[in-house]
Amino acid sequence: MSDPELPDFQTILELYKSRAAEGRSEFDASLRRWVEKGCKGNGPQVDFNYVSFHYLNSDYPLLLEELRLHEIWYQVIQVFKHTDECHEAQQRLVLSLVALRETGYLPLPPLGDGSPRSDSFSDGRRLWPEFPLFSPALIEEYTTRYWDKSHYDDVQRENMAAAIGRLLSIGIYDGPALVALSLFREVLETDRPLLPASADTDGQQEVPISVEQGIKFASNVSGYAENGLILLASNRCGAATSVPHLNYADFPDLSAPGELAIKSGLVSSDLRGYSPGRWAFWKKRVEELSAFEGSTLAESDKAENGGSWATLSGHADFIISALGEAERSTQFLEHM
Incomplete structure (x- = not known):
């Protein structure tokens, strides 16, 4: 039958x-429901x-x-x-x-009529090592929702930034690397207010995310990425994964250097992607931020556990430490 x-x-x-x-x-x-209960259990x-x-x-x-x-x-x-x-x-x-x-x-079985079929998905990736469709899903989330205040608050941005850093630390670059690059571009390479500003009296003005807010996101990426960022910046990540990377030139709005990076003279305006010069600019920029003393703030804002000055310089110091440790670790591995 x-x-x-x-x-x-x-x-x-x-x-x-x-x-x-x-x-x-x-x-x-x-x-x-799980979040409302304080994320108790699995x-x-x-x-x-x-x-x-x-x-x-x-x-x-x-x-x-x-x-x-x-x-x-x-x-x-x-x-x-x-x-x-x-x-x-x-x-x-x-x-x-x-x-x-x-x-x-x-292994992919043949079709019901016995004819063979491709085991590649529409983005050319295969299950599971290449995580097909993950890269476009992550990039779409970042570009359409991450910076949108109706979709993400600052805590959720910090959570996602930490996850991106974790993925880089285990060598999952295809997608996370572009997102991390764009996040550093937005926070460190773009001219934005250092401290949070209020909306206008009518509440009509869209208030930009400040460096003081964004530095926390960059801090989470750099802290959890371990050597991932410096491997990318120094083009040493090829041996860590066989998965082809995205072509950064296809995403100029995410991969091109920001105006501050270009003005520094450390980064070429036609660069698309990571580079040692870009790494050097990030270090220089966070060193400047760590020295920021917020002259327009009240002295009470400078308390150890106080306001924006402590938050901004504290996270900048952490990034400096994380970037420095990653660089030293990579140099050590080169000489083993």
Whole structure:
């Protein structure tokens, strides 16, 4: 007796899309309840095995698996966004990605009619070592929502920055590296107010994020990235991963140096990506910020545990320490 005919692929696709929307809503609600309870316990779980199982057993083209991957990366990003950098949920999720990368490539079975099919997704990546579709999902999150105050508050930006740093520290560069570069560009290379400003009296003016706010995000990236940033800046990360990197020239708004970096003379205006000169500028800039004394602030703001002056210079000092340690560690590894 022959197997029953497989349902029409388009029917399956539409059904899955509707179920995916419901699943995303349920995940968001579960995550929100967990956060409201203070992130006690394990929280919502990202089920990577669900994707692997269907990938290995599907009789349909990869488009259906792409939809599952989009949902998985959405969940990963949301957990990163809502969990404190020290919370075990963020650490556990990063370790899960390490484990996935180490599983190697999953063999893709033929189509239901026996014909072979490509095991590459639409971005050319394969499961799992290359994390297909993760890079565009992360870049879209960063470019469309990260700096939008209706989507992220400062604490959530710090959480995501820490996650980006963690990913760099374990050699996941494709996507996180561009996001980290753009974040440093926005915070250190762009002319923005040093301290927070208030909106106008009518509340109509969009208040830009200040250096004092942004320095915390850069601090989290540099602190958790360990040697990741200097490996990228010195072009030594090739041996750490076989995954092809993004072409930074395709993202000039994210990868081109900011006006302050260009004016410093350390960075060429036509640069796209990391460079030793850019690394040198970041160090120079945070050294200037660490010496900032906020002459317009009241003396009370300079207390050890006080206002913006302490916050700005304290995080700048931490970045200097983190960048210096990364540089020394990399130099040590070169001479082993």
